[in-house]
Amino acid sequence: MKIRRPPAAVKMAALFVFLALAAFLPWQGLAALGALQVGAALLVQPAALGPLRKVRFWLLILLPVVFAALLLGGGSASWQGLRLNAGGTALGLRMALRAFCLVMAFQIALADASTSDMIRLFTHLNLRGLGFALGVAANMLSTLRATSEVVFHTLLLRGGWRRNPLRDLKLYTLGVLAGTLRHGDGIVQAASMRGFDPGPGAKAAKPRGLPPARSDAGDRP
Amino acid sequence: MKEAFSVRDWVYIGLFGGLWGALELTLGSFLHLIFPPLADTFWVGIIMASAASVVALMSRFFAPHRGSILLVALIASLLKALSLGGVVIGPIGAIMAEALLLEAGLLVSSQPRRGAFSLAGALAVSWNFFHRFAMMRLLYGKGFSEVGKKMIDDGGRLLGLEVSLALWLLGLLLLFRLLAGALAGILAWELGGPLRRRLSRRHED
Numbered sequence: 513m514k515i516r517r518p519p520a521a522v523k524m525a526a527l528f529v530f531l532a533l534a535a536f537l538p539w540q541g542l543a544a545l546g547a548l549q550v551g552a553a554l555l556v557q558p559a560a561l562g563p564l565r566k567v568r569f570w571l572l573i574l575l576p577v578v579f580a581a582l583l584l585g586g587g588s589a590s591w592q593g594l595r596l597n598a599g600g601t602a603l604g605l606r607m608a609l610r611a612f613c614l615v616m617a618f619q620i621a622l623a624d625a626s627t628s629d630m631i632r633l634f635t636h637l638n639l640r641g642l643g644f645a646l647g648v649a650a651n652m653l654s655t656l657r658a659t660s661e662v663v664f665h666t667l668l669l670r671g672g673w674r675r676n677p678l679r680d681l682k683l684y685t686l687g688v689l690a691g692t693l694r695h696g697d698g699i700v701q702a703a704s705m706r707g708f709d710p711g712p713g714a715k716a717a718k719p720r721g722l723p724p725a726r727s728d729a730g731d732r733p
Numbered sequence: 734m735k736e737a738f739s740v741r742d743w744v745y746i747g748l749f750g751g752l753w754g755a756l757e758l759t760l761g762s763f764l765h766l767i768f769p770p771l772a773d774t775f776w777v778g779i780i781m782a783s784a785a786s787v788v789a790l791m792s793r794f795f796a797p798h799r800g801s802i803l804l805v806a807l808i809a810s811l812l813k814a815l816s817l818g819g820v821v822i823g824p825i826g827a828i829m830a831e832a833l834l835l836e837a838g839l840l841v842s843s844q845p846r847r848g849a850f851s852l853a854g855a856l857a858v859s860w861n862f863f864h865r866f867a868m869m870r871l872l873y874g875k876g877f878s879e880v881g882k883k884m885i886d887d888g889g890r891l892l893g894l895e896v897s898l899a900l901w902l903l904g905l906l907l908l909f910r911l912l913a914g915a916l917a918g919i920l921a922w923e924l925g926g927p928l929r930r931r932l933s934r935r936h937e938d
Binding site for chain 1: 739740743745750751754791795808809871874876879884928931932
């Protein structure tokens with residue numbers, strides 16, 4: 513059974529609740545919270561379980577258990593010739609559970625969130641400017657790639673990157689930055705022409721002074 | 734400095750946040766591939782923090798408001814979080830901590846100045862020194878301090894290292910980071926100022 517994906521606001525609220533719980537719960541509580549998070553992820557956000565398939569994640573989680581069991585205390589038990597300490601193992605388990613809960617909290621909140629989800633959330637929170645800036649940033653990534661390729665090849669065709677790579681790196685940086693800022697000018701003009709207001713209380717701007725769209729507009733010669 | 738953010742400010746925040754995010758997604762991933770994170774935190778941290786400081790400090794020329802660097806960092810960390818690599822708490826924590834230190838460094842002067850930029854850059858890159866400890870402490874809680882102290886004691890005894898020598902080495906590593914950060918601040922000043930003036934001239938034309 514898979515429940516419909518919750519909105520970004522609910523996931524953000526869940527993130528803060530999970531973070532607060534992970535900070536203060538004792539180890540039994542952390543174990544319950546971890547199980548709850550895995551259950552919630554299975555139901556609403558299977559993508560959040562992605563890191564559980566990675567060796568690096570389990571290294572991060574289990575290393576403190578090993579270190580604490582081996583290093584702390586005098587060694588109250590023995591396993592395969594290694595002296596283990598019960599107090600250290602308990603402390604290590606608590607650390608591992610806390611790390612697990614924190615990582616899962618972020619995974620559940622952000623694992624399959626999209627840019628449009630976040631923009632919607634910011635607009636909902638009356639932070640239209642921030643949502644607008646995130647949209648600008650997400651959309652400029654492809655422009656940035658094109659600009660950096662053009663600047664790189666321009667420098668290469670002019671004999672750059674051979675004699676004075678440091679100077680060319682500076683020129684490259686300036687070229688990419690200038691291209692990016694020019695792109696920004698275009699966005700500012702477009703947003704201003706549409707009457708966009710990023711102020712906190714602003715509603716979405718509607719075009720004024722234009723006649724209503726006609727359904728037969730496309731039929732005209 | 735107290736005026737509300739205009740459309741232009743938000744666009745610049747988006748652009749510089751995008752640049753920072755792109756650096757994290759491309760250069761950051763590339764460096765983590767060359768230097769595996771568990772094996773090397775020194776070079777990756779210094780290169781990434783210095784490059785990020787240059788971008789973030791330059792944004793102050795274009796969106797001259799207190800807190801604008803924090804917003805730039807928020808955009809960059811959101812791009813990093815929403816990227817294909819998945820949610821990585823470490824880099825996101827580093828981005829936000831560096832932004833806080835950059836803002837703190839710029840507080841020394843009400844107007845943009847080379848010294849303030851240099852100080853802000855030094856503070857931001859020095860975060861790299863504390864980052865691993867701070868993130869481990871956040872992730873594992875206070876138990877980490879206990880295990881960490883024991884590891885240092887045992888490790889020092891095993892290698893026969895004097896505590897004072899270890900402190901000297903740590904101090905040297907911190908100093909190196911401070912210098913790299915100060916240089917990044919100066920570079921941001923040298924790049925951002927002329928670019929801003931050039932752009933203003935174009936607007937006047």
